[in-house]
Amino acid sequence: MIARFVTKLRDEPISGRLFKNLKWIFSSQIIIGLLGLVYLTIAARALGAAGLGMLAILEAYARIVARLTHLEPWQAVIRHGSDALEQQDSHRFGRLIGLSVKLDLVGGLLAAAVVLLLAPLVKTHFGVNADWMPYAAALAVLFSLHATGISLLRLFDRFDILAKVDSGMAALRTALAGAVLFLGLGLPGFVAIFIGISLMQGALTYAAGVWEMRRKGHRIEMHGTSTSLSENPGFLRLMINSNLAVILRQTTQRLDVLILAVLVTPTAVGYYHLARRCGEAALRIGRPINQAVYPELTKLAVRREFDRLARLVKGIGLGFAGVLAVVLSGVIWFIDAIVIGLFGAEFAPAVPVVTIQAVAVGLYLIGIVLGPTLLSLGEDKALVRVGALTSALFFALIIPLTTLLGVSGAALSHLICNGVWLLLCVFLVRRSLRALKDQTT
Template identity: 40%
Template sequence: MSRNLSWTFASELFISIGAVATLFISARALGPAGLGILALVESFIRIVDLLVRLEPWQAVIRYGIQAQERGDRAAFLRLVKLSILIDMAGGFLSGMLCMLLAGIVAPRIGLPDESGAQYIYLVAISLFFSLRPTSIAVLRIFDRFDRLAKVDMLTTVLRLVLTLIAWQTGMGVWGFLGILLVQNLLDRALCFGFAMHELRRQGYRGVRQARARAAIKENPGILRFLWNSNFNVILRQSANRFDVLALGALMNPTAVGMYQLGKRVMNRVQKLAGPVRQTIYPELSRLWEQRRIPQFTRLMAIVTVSIFLLQMVVAVPFMLNVEQVIALVFGPQFAGAGTVMNILLMSSIIFASGVALNPALLSMGKDNLLVRVTTLSTLVFAASFLPMVHFFGVEGAALSNLFFNLSWTIGCTLVFLRAKRALD
């Protein structure tokens, strides 16, 4: 696991640096309003994709590891075939829905009347090629986290270089949206190519001939697990995306740009904990399947404490000097975004400290309880968002995000501790 963690952490650190550099260039080139338009388009497309397309990678990892433990190669191939079909169907549905809704939604979320729908059409093309979830499952099961890391680093560098070119040539919003499309297409194509190559290298051949329907029959509970694992993500990510769209509808692209600046920095801090979540999920699943409970608990404790300390080291110095950093890095037009950014950074510290709870509860088969906790947290977010924005503006949206992550982390911790006591 240490090799996988090293690869994913190094790549995430590299990606975070590249993403902040890309954000710096985008903010300088587009200003708050242009950055807000970019955020609104990306958020709408990801929301539709999130609501329509079920990502099968978590289910494939869980049931694929069980097939590996049994030594059943044919069953593993059937799972992969089922995953590919789910990805293809979901990508088609989400892409079509984005294009059908673009003309209706664009003016209602603050996008320009004359070009807002066209912005959405362009970026939505990438949804028709959504095979990354299957690729993630295959490469993680075979411990090829290095392949995923290389793809992510390559596409990060590509986006950074293209963004720099777009800035220097004055391409405007269209150029930055085109860059997003190119990055998404390249990322998905490379991941899928590496995954299929790894399958063949491991001696798994015949995925095209495999019978996907049989995978449903021979893995009882897979559809329930697929739905619950995705519904949990849908709730979490919806709150993380709907706030941008709601802010656009309630205020304007400039306000969205200020908020998006804070969210992007917050997401980078959260993603520093992402490698841990990615690498420990297969490991936790194996430990739970083998009923090695003390090792399972010890791994959870080490991960939680380590991530909290890392978050504090990275985030606190930034928070103490946030206004100066914003003025220096992103420009004077973003002055006043410091309070928003600090609230969102506090939110990210809370969430990232409990990032291991999600894979732990899935590994323990507590997906139903995980969904309940996320549902309750989403209700907290939804109930607080409008009043908070009404009274505090952009800062209120950030506070709602903080309430969501705080309630989710507390709820998941209580579920985990209760499940652990039941085993003792």
Template identity: 30%
Template sequence: MKRLFGNIGWLLGGRGFNAVLSLVYLALATRTLGLAGFGHFALIVALGQTVTGLANFQTWQFVVRWGAEDTGPQRAVGFAMALDLLSIGLGTVLAAGLVWSAQFWLPLPTELLPLAFGFCVISLLSIRTTPVGIMRLHFVYGRETAADAVQPAIRAMGAILAALYMPSVAGFILAWAAAEVAVAAAMWFAASRVERIDPRQISLTKLPRENPGAWRFVWATNFSGSLNVGGKQVMLLLVGAIGGDTLAGGFRVAAQLGQALVQLAQTVSKAIYPELVHARETAHAIARRMANIALIAGFIAVLVAIMVGRPALALIAGPEFRVYWPMVILAIAGAFELVGASLESLLVSAGKAHVAFFCRAVPTLLAFLLLETSIGWMGLKGAGFAVLGSSALSVVGFWVAIISLSQIRITVEEPPARPR
């Protein structure tokens, strides 16, 4: 637990640095571009993150799980790098299809579509889950935090330059693209100082031959990670498709401020997963303790959002963005995600990634199906309620699954004594 909290401390320090600078570039982007322009910007960023989220194989979990085996991390890293290359190829095809079809369902001007495709490709080339996995395998969270800090720093500097010299959607997208490239380079450099990168080990077949369950784990974690990351961006795209660019811009601001807890949940998940893999005997106790702490932290964070959310919105985004209640609703959704982070990690570390995927897939699909009705009912607040319902149902699913698996394990390990 001491090491776990130390690792969380490193990651939270990085998140805190990111959060402070994110307020800077959020304020610059919203006030420079206005509600409609920021909506276009948000949709392009969401397209890039959707493509990356759906194509990315979440190789960091694979490196942590299989790199800890007796064979060493080289084979796992080589397989992860091969998966990254596959992600880039598949993602580029997906990006071409999404951007080409965007003219029929997204409120994006035609002249911005080439820019959107370019950002998608840059995002794919900047996939960095494998170096992240290398550093987490060796528990060097300080180096990961230092490398990750490159992204918000470049974004903030790029946003300042864009506001001064290129105050347009293209200017801010270029700043975001530069940040993606810079942080990917920093991550690979930091990882190479921890573990030697051997290009000869890059292969999609070597490790699966030795570990028959490898592909099942890869696909399960990919589907679950795609839902967790890409699903939230798909939600923003659907909000834009249903409600237009101004609604998309408002939803992005509400989500970025209200769902800061989701970032915290991802931080907890990233720190706890390697510990659960290495400490199988005490995994349930660690996850339960972290969930209890998360429950208290989530409650406090929601209270803070309620009390200071309105003046914070006025200060950062300006009076044009009236999204206080959607922000509060999304903050509550973030609290649920915070509690569920350790529960989901426990399922994945126990080899039940497919169960975690199912627990998240069904609520996410329901949210997508009910989104248009929700927006027609209460506008942005309705969209927030769709996200809240999805998060709450997912966490309940994680909890029920863990209880069921625990009972099965007890039944198997401790059969009832035979009567004498």
């Protein structure tokens, strides 16, 4: 199955560029995933389950507010930027990037303002008893041009630069965590790491993207917002719908921690956070495919080469299914030894949560390319509807299942919703491709 997956990709004319990008992203994501586990091990041993739970609540609060208020334009920029570059319209491209910069700046300011506005709610309901923590969260989301930087680097196929920035930030975060542990700085030290890395990663990604843009002979044009919107019809719709799809999914991945903070103790939240972080490390195996393949899917869709698009998507999905069947069985077999060996005996109660979360992540990885596929086919509204349905299902399940099973119930909610999401996305991709093929014949 894996051999067939590789063969399908190599048979495509885009394989050279795609494999080059995948090489950089895969290597960086493996490094980041391993460093993330080292960081998590250090944080778990430095803070204990209760302290790790407090850190999880702060990070979840900052990120969910930023996700809801800062609409990232990178998907729309890649879609319309590809068209502008194809037509060699440098001024249109420069105005488009200028629009993206303005959206990023406004989004960061709005996110920080909402974080501060909701600070009393956080201290009252989520057990955050340090007055300074909401201000720390506001600072972490205040200035971010990360989305614009990502769109530029991906448009110009500079996944190597993006990989180096991300890997460097992961290495720095891990080194700082070791220093915080050695100096005994506790929770404030890890919060400072969260703020510093959030700001630095966004700034470096943006700087690298602008450098590459100028090297290609383009310049950012900050004027002409209305002109840019008229030149790129559907930009705002695509930006809103693509963000809504991500928001609906990530609210279940961020708001779950805040819901659990109300239902269970910080120690139990710490167990759940550990399971989620382990799952995120695994997701880094799949995200490279997602990131590298979206620009290629968009180009194939624009050219109406739907058979090639279908072969690419099917090959990736089958390849992931084969790999995961082998890897997941091995991980689950040794899960007790892995969790206790890495994080200590204090986290032994997290083993069932980690096991359920591993299966949930596996289901998502099998269909990770389906979201970008639907966006490239113009099915952004359908993707939003799927996200809304699965999010509603998650929020309907998490409280009763957590009440019944503890934090394992929250992980089980993710597993059920990921299964439903996978089935719906497969159905929508197949239906959309059939309809588009019929239109071309």
